[in-house]
Amino acid sequence: MTIPAASQDPEETVYVVTPQLIGExxxxxxxxxxxxxxxxxRPLEAPELADLLEALGPDARGDLIxxxxxxxxxxxxxxxxxxxxxxxxxxxxPGELAAAVHELDSDDAVYVVxxxxxxxxxxxxxxxxxxxxxxxxxxxxxLEYTAGRLMQRELVALxxxxxxxxxxxxxxxxxxxxxxxxxIFLVDPRNxxxxxxxxxxxxRNRRGVRLSDIMDPDLTVVPVTMDQEELAFLFRxxxxxxxxxxxxxxxxxxxxxxDDVVDVIDEEAEDDLMKLGGVNEDDLYRATMATMRAxxxxxxxxxxxxxxxxxxxxxxxxxxxxxxxxxxxxxxxASMGGNAGTQTxxxxxxxxxxxxxxxxxxxxxxxxxxxVGGFNGLLFAAIIGMIAxxxxxxxxxxxxxxxxxxxxxxxxxxxxxAIPLGLDRIGIDPAVASTVLLTTVTDVIGFFLFLGLAxxxxx
Numbered sequence: 001m002t003i004p005a006a007s008q009d010p011e012e013t014v015y016v017v018t019p020q021l022i023g024e025x026x027x028x029x030x031x032x033x034x035x036x037x038x039x040x041x042r043p044l045e046a047p048e049l050a051d052l053l054e055a056l057g058p059d060a061r062g063d064l065i066x067x068x069x070x071x072x073x074x075x076x077x078x079x080x081x082x083x084x085x086x087x088x089x090x091x092x093x094p095g096e097l098a099a100a101v102h103e104l105d106s107d108d109a110v111y112v113v114x115x116x117x118x119x120x121x122x123x124x125x126x127x128x129x130x131x132x133x134x135x136x137x138x139x140x141x142x143l144e145y146t147a148g149r150l151m152q153r154e155l156v157a158l159x160x161x162x163x164x165x166x167x168x169x170x171x172x173x174x175x176x177x178x179x180x181x182x183x184i185f186l187v188d189p190r191n192x193x194x195x196x197x198x199x200x201x202x203x204r205n206r207r208g209v210r211l212s213d214i215m216d217p218d219l220t221v222v223p224v225t226m227d228q229e230e231l232a233f234l235f236r237x238x239x240x241x242x243x244x245x246x247x248x249x250x251x252x253x254x255x256x257x258x259d260d261v262v263d264v265i266d267e268e269a270e271d272d273l274m275k276l277g278g279v280n281e282d283d284l285y286r287a288t289m290a291t292m293r294a295x296x297x298x299x300x301x302x303x304x305x306x307x308x309x310x311x312x313x314x315x316x317x318x319x320x321x322x323x324x325x326x327x328x329x330x331x332x333x334a335s336m337g338g339n340a341g342t343q344t345x346x347x348x349x350x351x352x353x354x355x356x357x358x359x360x361x362x363x364x365x366x367x368x369x370x371x372v373g374g375f376n377g378l379l380f381a382a383i384i385g386m387i388a389x390x391x392x393x394x395x396x397x398x399x400x401x402x403x404x405x406x407x408x409x410x411x412x413x414x415x416x417x418a419i420p421l422g423l424d425r426i427g428i429d430p431a432v433a434s435t436v437l438l439t440t441v442t443d444v445i446g447f448f449l450f451l452g453l454a455x456x457x458x459x
Contacts, residue, residue: 016044017051026056029063037067050079053088065091074100078108082115089116098127101136105178107152107260110139114149147231148224150264151245151254154178158211160186160194165207183242183255186215191251193219193244221246222256228264233355235261268353301436309334309443316451319459325392326454329384329401334446336380337408341438344369344416349430352420366417373413377406400457404450408442415441 021040028037041049041064049068053061053076065088068076072092077085077100089097101109101124113121113136125133135153142148156177158167167184171177184202186195195215205214222231222243234240235258245254313320313330320326348365351357357365381402389398419437420430 016048017055022052022055025052025064026060029056029060029067034067037064041068046073046075047079049073049076050081050084054081054084058087061087062091069096072096072100074103075108077101077112078104085112085115089120094120094123094127098124102128102132105152106135106139106154106254107150109136110149114140114144142224145228146224147222147226147228147245147256148254150228150231150260151222151224151256152178152260153254154181155185155244155252155255156181156183157185157187157191157193157252160188160210160212160215162211163207164202164205164209164211164214167202167211168207184211185244185252185255186211187252193221193246193252195219196244219244221250224248224253229268229353231256232261232264232268236265236354269350298436302439305436305440305443308440309447312444312447313451316447316455319451319455323397323454323458325388325394325397326451329388329397330447330450332384333401333404333408333450334443336405337412337442337446338439340373340376340409341412341416341442342435344373344413345420345434345438348417348420349434352424352430357417357421362421366414366421369413369417370410371413373409373411373416374406376413377409380409381405396458397454400453401450403453404446407449408446411445412438412442 025037025040028034028040041052044052053064056064061084069091077088080088092100097120101112104112109132113124116124125136128136139149139151139153154177156171158170162170182199184197184199185193186197188194195212195217196219197211197215201214220234220238220240220243222234222245224245224247226234235243235256240261241258243256244252245256247253316326348357348369351365384405385398385402387398388401389395415438419441420434423430423433
């Protein structure tokens with residue numbers, strides 16, 4: 001959330017949770033000045049309070065959780081990072097946590113309960129009212145990262161043969177409507193969705209008009225088993241604000257809304273970014289040792305790829321001893337190839353995730369990236385070749401590094417897109433393994449080409 005800064009230009013904005021506010025709250029908590037801390041956090045809504053909790057250190061965070069517990073806002077739970085949320089729920093007994101879950105929309109309730117440890121989850125479910133418990137358990141019965149886990153069960157579904165007047169009278173007299181909704185789903189007698197009607201369309205028509213006459217029959221229906229990444233692509237492609245979710249028999253059982261899809265898009269983009277960096281999850285708020293353990297495995301794999309590159313270099317030890325300049329120049333070839341390949345790789349992984357890169361256009365895109373790598377290779381070969389020539393007063397060395405540069409950047413362009421395409425083809429997430437494979441290829445081939453050409457041409 002942002003608000004205009006009173007002392008600045010009206011067009012400028014600042015975040016509500018400013019560094020100054022974070023510092024003042026931390027000082028108040030450290031001084032045990034609960035009254036001051038409550039005054040500072042009173043204007044904050046759940047998203048801002050979540051930002052504040054995440055920004056504080058572990059000790060201050062624990063004190064703030066203690067402070068807000070008597071007037072705990074349930075909407076805080078789905079807003080928190082998973083690690084911070086674990087700290088919050090650890091201070092709430094099952095009864096209080098169940099009371100908070102009861103106040104949430106069904107999709108948020110399923111999300112929060114689904115993130116709990118098994119024992120804690122069971123204890124909270126036992127404390128929930130029977131109706132809520134059944135709804136949450138049904139949501140948890142669907143696979144994680146599917147529409148069934150994301151959908152909200154609170155929706156408005158009306159018979160298609162009703163009139164505008166019937167609909168308005170029903171909604172005015174119904175106490176169990178969602179707090180906010182924008183679309184009405186029209187169903188047949190078997191509860192199959194047959195159309196949708198925006199609230200604006202309802203209020204613009206006279207009471208006697210049938211809903212079936214003003215509904216939009218071009219309905220995009222989401223199977224309950226649809227993967228959330230496919231769901232995000234569907235919303236983005238068709239500019240949807242909501243979509244009905246149906247069970248295997250085609251019956252309406254829930255709705256996906258755009259706010260949930262925005263979270264999915266953010267989550268999927270973050271997931272790809274983290275995996276490309278060799279991090280399994282956002283561990284910004286995790287303990288130091290836990291973060292170390294999570295990163296160790298990937299770094300261990302990278303260690304062995306570096307050893308492989310070193311083994312290649314060791315095969316040309318005699319060449320390097322004779323021409324010391326090669327030791328100075330060879331990191332340049334591998335580094336440029338790695339950077340060029342990473343550029344292509346980043347674009348390819350994201351394009352695969354958004355379905356912009358498909359088998360239909362893969363060959364054309366591969367060829368384009370090879371050409372880009374080749375053209376850039378020629379340009380940088382000319383630059384580094386002239387530098388090496390002038391640096392060591394040896395035109396042959398300039399020619400060797402120029403040839404190696406062109407070759408490695410061609411290979412980097414090809415591998416930067418071929419590796420993620422190949423991994424995706426065999427069912428492996430391209431974001432997981434692409435980086436380490438690409439680094440290995442560009443380092444090993446870069447060193448081999450440069451030192452091999454040097455051995456062949458210079459010795």
